[in-house]
Amino acid sequence: MALIVHKYGGTSMGSTERIRNVAKRVAKWARAGHQIVVVPSAMSGETNRLLGLAKELSPSKQDDAYARELDALAATGEQASSALLAIALQAEGMPAVSYAGWQVTIKTNSAFTKARIESIDDKRVRADLDAGKVVIITGFQGVDDGGNVTTLGRGGSDTSAVAIAAALKAHECLIYTDVDGVYTTDPRVVPEARRLATVSFEEMLEMASMGSKVLQIRSVEFAGKYKVPLRVLSSFTDWDIDINEEAKSGTLISFEEDEKMEQAIVSGIAFNRDEAKISVLGVPDTPGIAYQILGAVADANIEVDVIIQNISRDGKTDFSFTVNRNDCAKTVELLNTKVLPKLGAEDVISDTKICKVSIVGIGMRSHVGVASKMFRILSEEGINIQMISTSEIKTSVVIDEKYMELAVRALHKAFDLDQPV
Amino acid sequence: MALIVHKYGGTSMGSTERIRNVAKRVAKWARAGHQIVVVPSAMSGETNRLLGLAKELSPSKQDDAYARELDALAATGEQASSALLAIALQAEGMPAVSYAGWQVTIKTNSAFTKARIESIDDKRVRADLDAGKVVIITGFQGVDDGGNVTTLGRGGSDTSAVAIAAALKAHECLIYTDVDGVYTTDPRVVPEARRLATVSFEEMLEMASMGSKVLQIRSVEFAGKYKVPLRVLSSFTDWDIDINEEAKSGTLISFEEDEKMEQAIVSGIAFNRDEAKISVLGVPDTPGIAYQILGAVADANIEVDVIIQNISRDGKTDFSFTVNRNDCAKTVELLNTKVLPKLGAEDVISDTKICKVSIVGIGMRSHVGVASKMFRILSEEGINIQMISTSEIKTSVVIDEKYMELAVRALHKAFDLDQPV
Numbered sequence: 001m002a003l004i005v006h007k008y009g010g011t012s013m014g015s016t017e018r019i020r021n022v023a024k025r026v027a028k029w030a031r032a033g034h035q036i037v038v039v040p041s042a043m044s045g046e047t048n049r050l051l052g053l054a055k056e057l058s059p060s061k062q063d064d065a066y067a068r069e070l071d072a073l074a075a076t077g078e079q080a081s082s083a084l085l086a087i088a089l090q091a092e093g094m095p096a097v098s099y100a101g102w103q104v105t106i107k108t109n110s111a112f113t114k115a116r117i118e119s120i121d122d123k124r125v126r127a128d129l130d131a132g133k134v135v136i137i138t139g140f141q142g143v144d145d146g147g148n149v150t151t152l153g154r155g156g157s158d159t160s161a162v163a164i165a166a167a168l169k170a171h172e173c174l175i176y177t178d179v180d181g182v183y184t185t186d187p188r189v190v191p192e193a194r195r196l197a198t199v200s201f202e203e204m205l206e207m208a209s210m211g212s213k214v215l216q217i218r219s220v221e222f223a224g225k226y227k228v229p230l231r232v233l234s235s236f237t238d239w240d241i242d243i244n245e246e247a248k249s250g251t252l253i254s255f256e257e258d259e260k261m262e263q264a265i266v267s268g269i270a271f272n273r274d275e276a277k278i279s280v281l282g283v284p285d286t287p288g289i290a291y292q293i294l295g296a297v298a299d300a301n302i303e304v305d306v307i308i309q310n311i312s313r314d315g316k317t318d319f320s321f322t323v324n325r326n327d328c329a330k331t332v333e334l335l336n337t338k339v340l341p342k343l344g345a346e347d348v349i350s351d352t353k354i355c356k357v358s359i360v361g362i363g364m365r366s367h368v369g370v371a372s373k374m375f376r377i378l379s380e381e382g383i384n385i386q387m388i389s390t391s392e393i394k395t396s397v398v399i400d401e402k403y404m405e406l407a408v409r410a411l412h413k414a415f416d417l418d419q420p421v
Numbered sequence: 422m423a424l425i426v427h428k429y430g431g432t433s434m435g436s437t438e439r440i441r442n443v444a445k446r447v448a449k450w451a452r453a454g455h456q457i458v459v460v461p462s463a464m465s466g467e468t469n470r471l472l473g474l475a476k477e478l479s480p481s482k483q484d485d486a487y488a489r490e491l492d493a494l495a496a497t498g499e500q501a502s503s504a505l506l507a508i509a510l511q512a513e514g515m516p517a518v519s520y521a522g523w524q525v526t527i528k529t530n531s532a533f534t535k536a537r538i539e540s541i542d543d544k545r546v547r548a549d550l551d552a553g554k555v556v557i558i559t560g561f562q563g564v565d566d567g568g569n570v571t572t573l574g575r576g577g578s579d580t581s582a583v584a585i586a587a588a589l590k591a592h593e594c595l596i597y598t599d600v601d602g603v604y605t606t607d608p609r610v611v612p613e614a615r616r617l618a619t620v621s622f623e624e625m626l627e628m629a630s631m632g633s634k635v636l637q638i639r640s641v642e643f644a645g646k647y648k649v650p651l652r653v654l655s656s657f658t659d660w661d662i663d664i665n666e667e668a669k670s671g672t673l674i675s676f677e678e679d680e681k682m683e684q685a686i687v688s689g690i691a692f693n694r695d696e697a698k699i700s701v702l703g704v705p706d707t708p709g710i711a712y713q714i715l716g717a718v719a720d721a722n723i724e725v726d727v728i729i730q731n732i733s734r735d736g737k738t739d740f741s742f743t744v745n746r747n748d749c750a751k752t753v754e755l756l757n758t759k760v761l762p763k764l765g766a767e768d769v770i771s772d773t774k775i776c777k778v779s780i781v782g783i784g785m786r787s788h789v790g791v792a793s794k795m796f797r798i799l800s801e802e803g804i805n806i807q808m809i810s811t812s813e814i815k816t817s818v819v820i821d822e823k824y825m826e827l828a829v830r831a832l833h834k835a836f837d838l839d840q841p842v
Contacts, residue, residue, distance in 0.1 A: 016477040023478075053505055056437040057444075058512035065518065066511055072519055073504035076497035083494035084474055090487055091479035097486065098493055102523065103568055147524055 002171035003035040003129065007139065007161035010044035011178040012235035013081045016088075019043075022176075023088035025239040026134055030094055032243050035129040037168065039139040039161040040085050042077025050074055067112035071141070071151045075100070078138035078157070086136050096134040099124070101142040101149070106160070108142035108150045111301055115150035116218075117142060117159065120167035137164055155216030162219040166226035173228050175215060176235035181251035182207065182214050184417040185269040189408050192418035196251050199267060204230075204253045206360040206394040207270045220253070227255055265363035265370055266415040269408050273355040273401050275305060276328035277387065279320040280335060282346030285312035289343065293319055296339050302327045306356065306389045306398065316346075320387060322398065325352050354386065355404040358396040359411060371395040377414045383407055423592035424456040424550065428560065428582035431465035432599040433656035434502045437509075440464075443597075444509035446660040447555055451515055453664050456550040458589065460560040460582040461506050463498025471495055488533035492562070492572045496522070499559035499578070507557050517555040520545070522563040522570070527581070529563035529571045532722055536571035537639075538563060538580065541588035558585055576637030583640040587647035594649050596636060597656035602672035603628065603635050605838040606690040610829050613839035619675045620688060625651075627781040627815040628691045641674070648676055686784035686791055687836040690829050694776040694822050696726060697749035698808065700741040701756060703767030706733035710764065714740055717760050723748045727777065727810045727819065737767075741808060743819065746773050775807065776825040779817040780832060792816040798835045804828055 006029070008022050022040070030036045050073050058066065082098040089096035101108075104124060108115035128135045139157025142150050152159050158175060165173035180195060182204065187193040199207070205220045214232055223230045233250025283289050290309060297304055307321045323331050328350055335348045364370045374395055378385060383406065387398035399407060412418060427450070429443050443461070451457045471494050479487065503519040510517035522529075525545065529536035549556045560578025563571050573580050579596060586594035601616060603625065608614040620628070626641045635653055644651045654671025704710050711730060718725055728742045744752050749771055756769045785791045795816055799806060804827065808819035820828060833839060 016474055020478060050501060053437055053501075054508050057441060057505060057509040063511075065516065066508060069504045069507040069511070069517075069519055072521070073501055073508070076501045076504075079500075080471060080474075080494055080497045083490040083497075084478060086490040087475050087487060087494070088478040090484075090490070095486065096490075098490055100493070100570075149521075 001033045001035065003037070003168055004029065005037045005039065005161050005165040005168070005170045005173040007039045007157060007173065007175045008041065008235055009157070009175075009177045010041040010046070012176055013040050013042070013085070014044040016084070018235075019081070019084055019088050020091075021239045022235065023085060023092050023094070025176075025235070026085075027089060027092045027094040028239065028243060030134050036134050037125065037129070037164060037170070038085060038134060038136045039157055039164060040078065040081045040136065041139055041157040043081050046077040046080070047074055050077060064112060068148055071112045071115075072149045074151050075138070075141040075149045078140050082136045082138045089134055089136075094134055095132055096136060097128055098136040098138070100138045101160075102147075104137055106137075106142035106163075108144055108152070110144040110146065110148065110150065112148075112150055114153040114301060115142060115144070117152070117163045120163060122167050125168065152218075155219075158216040158219035159222060162222040162226075162228050162230065165228045166222060170228065173223070173230050175219075175230060175232045177214065177232060178234070178236060179214060179232075180234035180237075180249070181232055182253075182268070184267065185408055185412050186271070189271070189405050190269075190412045190418070193412065194417065194420070196267065198252045198254045200362050201253055201255050202393055203267050203360050203362055206358065206391070207268055223253065224255075229253070229255070265367045266359045266361035266417065267363075268360050269411050269415075269417065270358045270360055271355060271404055271408050273404060274325055275322040275354065275356055276325045276350055276352040277320060277322050277354050277398060278328065278331055278335070278348065278350045279318055280339075280343070280345050280348050281318050282316045283319050284344055285315055285317045289317075289319065292343055293335070293339055294321070296334060297323070297331060300330070300334055302331055302334075306387060306396065308387050308389065322354075322356070322387075328352055353401050354398050355401040356396055356398050357404065357407045357411065358394050359415065360394045362393050364393050364395070373414065374411060377410050378407055381406055381410050422454045422456065424458070424589055425450065426458045426460065426582050426586040426589070426591045426594040428460045428578060428594065428596045429462065429656055430578070430596075430598045431462040431467070433597055434461050434463070434506070435465040437505070440502070440505055440509050441512075442660045443656065444506060444513050444515070446597075446656070447506075448510060448513045448515040449661065449664060451555050457555050458546065458550070458585060458591070459506060459555060459557045460578055460585060461499065461502045461557065462560055462578040464502050467498040467501070468495055471498060485533060489569055492533045492536075493570045495572050496559070496562040496570045499561050503557045503559045510555055510557075515555055516553055517557060518549055519557040519559070521559045522581075523568070525558055527558075527563035527584075529565055529573070531565040531567065531569065531571065533569075533571055535574040535722060536563060536565070538573070538584045541584060543588050546589065573639070576640075579637040579640035580643055583643040583647075583649050583651065586649045587643060591649065594644070594651050596640075596651065596653045598635065598653060599655070599657060600635060600653075601655035601658075601670070602653055603674075603689075605688065606829055606833050607692070610692075610826050611690075611833045611839070614833065615838065615841070617672050617688065619673045621783050622674055622676050623814055624688050624781050624783055625674045627779065627812070628689055644674065645676075650674070650676070686788050687780045687782035687838065688784075689781050690832050690836075690838065691779045691781055692776060692825055692829050694825060695746055696743040696775065696777060697746045697771055697773040698741060698743050698775050698819060699749065699752055699756070699769065699771045700739055701761075701764070701766050701769050702739050703737045704740050705765055706736055706738045710738075710740065713764055714756070714760055715742070717755060718744070718752055721751070721755055723752055723755075727808060727817065729808050729810065743775075743777070743808075749773055774822050775819050776822040777817050777819050778825065778828045778832070779815050780836065781815045783814050785814050785816070794835065795832060798831050799828060802827055802831050
């Protein structure tokens, strides 16, 4: 008997028929003797429907009061799907109870629309589990110190599931989704892409941060921090497949480097066209400029991804970074009004027509020449590289977004990812 | 400057366009210097949509765990519409904040799907009003001592609005709806029905309890208990009509009997085909039988309306009462399994094809022969009366539901309700 957290995405919860299948699957696990906590997303399309209504009513507002109401609105999607799943489980003869974030309690900070979990009280949940109930907890949301409903941002249900698994010291967190695992790259771009049976935590972190949409990055960070074993698997298999087979399916995100992983130098190609590039030009090269620029951006709760500062010439340098495209205009305005005057920089320019392509692999640590091979492949395809950023197990380039598919396919082939292991 | 509660029904909140009109109307009142608390219903169709999903998942379940989840589910409708209205008000430049029942806090008992309000904490609301904000509070719901979300039953938003008006000692509670006031009877059944400018609290109570769908009965009870002036008016007038004209429109539910009211003997004809008739036959006529029968029914949280016990013959009597049609099967089962064996009664029979028709009027107190005139009219139309129940200002009959329209039209005409006052 083990305590296991199941997380089901919006597509898996997309209709009453699918919710019934989720209920049957969960009941199967519970009847096998496990204690099960389920974290469901809103029914697919529901969050977009709700936010669409808000947009019709207020196309432009961006202040905190508005964000508070957006969260109160969006949170209802998961509350409804959680209650529906409880009802479906009860109909299967399985005792079940649903809790909203504020009922658990899942405490977050007050950064509406992108809040962060601060603590989870497991008392109520444990009591229900011990009483033989399946416990359903709304994903995506929590409550702040002021008693306001908060949401964790898009994909936040993954983070909720992992955080709950960590708080409950769960044996494993199963992320049921509409794909059957983590692939070497997106099969819609490269049909030859292969499913990985295991992937290291660090690789998954890089892939998630690169926009492989299987898992939200914060959920992987959480899993890493609290060593929560995480498995990505399909909710579209028959609900009554053998539970031992199901327990081994999908992709396991592993915290131990085994022999097999060492074999592949590059495990996957990740890409992302959700970002925009912003450059602050002609910055006087004095200590603290990175803080002056990015401190203001962080204070506005805008997440920064790639950051590049090159050597200075004539005492001046250019400072570039990428942010989510939705934050681009806001960031440029912030820099122009609050940062540029103080900094004495020349100009701020931005470009939203970019994409980021990365090769990720734990083997890159012990192999030289991997990055240069990447640059050669792109050059052979006539693709100009705008920014480069590297880490121990990843090399990313920012290129014109129109070359994205071309770059991903060429790299996938060049690093033999289309070949069986 | 006054503190005024506005309540908007589901039809008034039925689309973003309508929500925007509600926001403009509310902003008009706030800009005229009033402190405004708004209680919106869910967007029309939303509660039915949600409960429909639940029914697809579990057609038959009726236990408490199920009811708890139904409430968690249904409550999301008002949470969404409240947040949307806050967003619409902010878009109009009017500061606004929305609260769910648990955030206010609106405390209820734990009778899921038909909970009763126990207390309302007005601290947070008053602070926001004093800060110049419009405060939006979800109708229909609250939270129990265990931190579970509860709902007040269909039409519960009216009750929420009146309870909030009472707690805040509001100057008036305006119930905006899709009709422009209270009529002598339903104009869909009798086209000659007239709008009443004022109606006494007691008459309104009888009309509401008789199924005049304008106001939920518990809201009228609440208004009576706490002397909350209540006005029913249309939300489909132009939002920018003169505020003084708007403040006098619709029907005022009055707590003082004025001259005018005395003139009409019968103010309106109410009817209801939501009930079923249940008879316990051959009950030994001993003290306490009413308690033995109805105590068990009340314990199951089933509301009883008309109750008839006739004189006994041969030491036995028949005991009849009406309940909501939805509760009929449950009530019969309850009586058969728990009450009949103990009571030594002969049988339980039920009939769902009935309706109740009532004449209501404060003038009936001082006029004789009103009830007998009613019976004569029905007899002239060939309608058989199955049950009779009377109060000071009301006479109700239970008849075959197929005669309902005929009875209502005949009575409306016979009591001159189609004539101008």
